Ligand code: SF4
């Protein structure tokens with residue numbers, strides 16, 4: 001499943017550069033699929049919504065850093081464990097129960113993001 005950031009985030013910014021999928025954004029910053037990936041053209045999000053990879057989307061959180069579920073692969077294919085959780089000083093990067101995914105699905109997501 002994807003990882004999410006709880007409201008205990010202290011906005012230290014340590015996690016953002018560690019993400020291999022550029023799935024982490026500062027609060028209030030717009031996100032896109034194309035940031036840090038090789039995706040061009042249409043892309044289907046985990047909720048089935050189809051977006052253009054380069055379109056800027058509304059921030060998911062404004063007061064804390066946040067993770068885009070469609071870009072988080074739990075670091076599968078890159079690292080042994082979620083890097084955001086490994087570096088977070090307050091342990092607020094936790095599994096997001098809303099997005100249950102198998103390892104195979106996460107690896108498939110990684111392949112779609114990094115063609
Ligand atoms: S678990 Fe990995 S892929 Fe997901 S947001 Fe954290 S660093 Fe990025």
Ligand code: SF4
Nearest residue numbers: 009010012013015088
């Ligand atoms: S490392 Fe943790 S506390 Fe720091 S910005 Fe990321 S989620 Fe927030």
